Amino acid sequence: MDHSALRRDLIDLLPRLRRFASTLVASAADADDLVQIACLRAIERPDSFLPGTRLDAWVFTILRNAWRDDLRRRRVRDGQGTIDAEAASELVDANDGAAHLAEREVRDAVLGLPEGLSSVLLLVSVEGYTYAEAARILDIPAGTVTSRIARARAMLATSLGEERGGGAR
């Protein structure tokens, strides 16, 4: 891939990459760090892009992987021992079970939804990815995309109802 064309495409993608990152981490500074790491990795490994596929999906996937790697590093650094990549994604996937939620209530800055839900809603409802594409980007099973998008919309619809003062239906 042409190096300067790739850089231009990445710069065009920056607003959308920052938005995606903001569904994964809590602070704007962390999101920007993540975006920068992802872009530099994309530039470093242009051959991992499959011609004919969506460039944005490729960079989103790199960003998601960078986030997972960073999460793993933090957990090691924080003395929680080593965990492998699979476990790292399970830790986050654990918000599909209630126990994890109670212990660590992380909500994203844009929609105020529990971790993991906002990313799915962004990719499917806003970015227009299919369930299968979203599953590949987030490295989760397609069934998890289905359950998360249902939960995300339900929670959002409920909060909309509360904002209007009417409460949920």
Added chain:
Amino acid sequence: MTGLSDETLNAFHDGALPPAEMRRIAAEVAGNADLRDRLARLAAADAAARDRFAAALRDPVPLALARAVATAPPPRTRTGWRQTAAAAVLGLLIGAGGTAWVVTGPARAPAAPDWVAQVADYHRVYAAEGRHLVEVGADETPHIEEWLAGRIGRPFRVPDLTGDGFAFRGARLLVAAAAPVAQLVYVGEDGAIIALCLTARPGASDAPPRLQEFGDLTATVWRQAGTAVVLVTPADLPDRDTIAATAQTALWQL
């Protein structure tokens, strides 16, 4: 009350079920007000998510981040320190220019050649949708114009093609070749579905319509007013050129 789970209904809402099941549920929805209510709630959640995510997109990109990407060295395997140093110098020059580089930097590459093919693929997928043909219906045309003009970064008007036998049904936002694309969908009297798709090409010169064939679909592609436009029609549609001509005059009658 029906036995449809929230997950199934969400998948239906997203067009993510096999065609037979899509049709079966569409029929069920048609005769069931409760299901329509539940679908309306999903659509309301989507609308809220889109609003808030659209706002997130307007947040200015920090210059340091853009600069880091603009000046990132190429892969090590193909370069040496010389090039890295050159990139660093470029970084300094850009730094001296302040933020203006975003505007004055090299023009974006004229279109990834495959965006038209992607738009044609989308057309094939969405034309089969029926109920979910569009994201925002024609009854919200002023909103469509404002929303999609904002997303693609070019103002435009939704052309009236009723004179050519096509009624505007609504619009979708697509992404092709990493760029937002506005898709305006029209339905003919015989049910034929055509779409006008617009994406920004800042600084690109105008180019007259040319044809690209994609099997059962034909794309008429032209550039006008810093925008690349594709008219996607069934391959056998006779009035293609007339419709393209109508669209060319109507799109920018702001």
